Amino acid sequence: MRVITISIVNIKGGTGKTTTTYNLGAALAARGKRVLLVDNDPQGSLTKSLGYDPKQMTVTLAALMSQVIDAPEQLESGLNKAIQHQDTLDLCPANQKLSGILTRLIVMQASGSMFPQSDNDTNPVFVLRSVLAPLAARYDYILIDCSPHPDLQMINALAASDSVIVPIQAHYLDAEGLPDTLELVRRVRQTYQPNLSVRGLLLTMYKGRTLLSRMVREQIEETYGSQIPVFEQPIDYSVRVAEHPAYGESLLAYAPDCPAAQSYTHLAEEVLRHESA
Numbered sequence: 001m002r003v004i005t006i007s008i009v010n011i012k013g014g015t016g017k018t019t020t021t022y023n024l025g026a027a028l029a030a031r032g033k034r035v036l037l038v039d040n041d042p043q044g045s046l047t048k049s050l051g052y053d054p055k056q057m058t059v060t061l062a063a064l065m066s067q068v069i070d071a072p073e074q075l076e077s078g079l080n081k082a083i084q085h086q087d088t089l090d091l092c093p094a095n096q097k098l099s100g101i102l103t104r105l106i107v108m109q110a111s112g113s114m115f116p117q118s119d120n121d122t123n124p125v126f127v128l129r130s131v132l133a134p135l136a137a138r139y140d141y142i143l144i145d146c147s148p149h150p151d152l153q154m155i156n157a158l159a160a161s162d163s164v165i166v167p168i169q170a171h172y173l174d175a176e177g178l179p180d181t182l183e184l185v186r187r188v189r190q191t192y193q194p195n196l197s198v199r200g201l202l203l204t205m206y207k208g209r210t211l212l213s214r215m216v217r218e219q220i221e222e223t224y225g226s227q228i229p230v231f232e233q234p235i236d237y238s239v240r241v242a243e244h245p246a247y248g249e250s251l252l253a254y255a256p257d258c259p260a261a262q263s264y265t266h267l268a269e270e271v272l273r274h275e276s277a
């Protein structure tokens with residue numbers, strides 16, 4: 001099976017991107033898939049959730065992106081140092097140093113310069129894609145956790161991806177952030193990655209018994225459902241979600257019976273069904 005790279009994006013903050021990256025990854029790994037999680041956010045929330053202290057991480061995504069730009073021959077050894085192996089999941093960590101890379105990408109783009117050390121004629125949008133290229137044979141799924149900022153770092157993630165999952169909080173009737181997120185995906189598809197698709201809109205923090213959650217679901221399906229898939233399985237609200245990162249365990253390991261953990265298992269099945277269809 002060819003590796004499938006999925007970015008988890010929404011330019012609205014706090015919609016469940018990190019939670020989805022971690023727990024969808026854990027659920028795919030529980031189904032025997034080889035999964036790499038990529039923390040593409042200088043806040044390092046995903047890195048923290050897996051039990052690492054971002055400040056203590058010496059080789060992170062920032063170092064790998066620097067290597068692609070300055071010393072591509074060192075990338076392989078950088079990857080071996082950066083990637084952290086857990087029981088069933090691997091992580092490419094991030095910390096604040098990623099902000100420095102973003103500044104560098106912006107300067108490169110503004111000055112129209114390409115990779116100084118690279119032979120190929122790629123541009124600053126494809127740095128993350130180049131980081132991930134050597135990993136294609138090692139994984140079935142690469143999931144990229146994006147920050148909410150629609151910047152070059154996010155564009156790098158989209159340009160490196162086959163598809164995106166857009167988590168939407170089921171508490172907001174206006175599904176704030178969704179139109180702008182979809183527009184950004186459309187533009188990246190048009191300009192850099194013609195195969196990029198929206199794998200699905202994912203309702204998160206779903207309280208099935210409340211009228212508001214049901215209304216948001218209906219509204220999303222009515223507004224977008226004819227053009228964009230909406231995952232059948234919303235992610236249930238569960239207080240256990242806030243607890244599991246403190247233990248450095250996935251929700252599936254920490255509270256396997258809680259409704260949100262079961263939602264992520266169903267979501268993984270939906271994702272796998274789609275790939276085999």
Ligand SMILES: Nc1ncnc2c1ncn2[C@@H]1O[C@H](COP(=O)(O)OP(=O)(O)OP(=O)(O)O)[C@@H](O)[C@H]1O
Pocket residue numbers: 012013014015016017018019020041045146147148204205206235236237238239241242243260
């Ligand atoms: N299914 C859920 N049930 C209850 N709480 C949840 C659920 N999913 C996420 N949360 C909580 O919502 C908050 C935001 O989640 P998360 O960090 O995953 O969002 P995010 O989109 O990655 O945020 P950011 O935009 O800041 O990167 C967290 O406190 C998390 O514990």
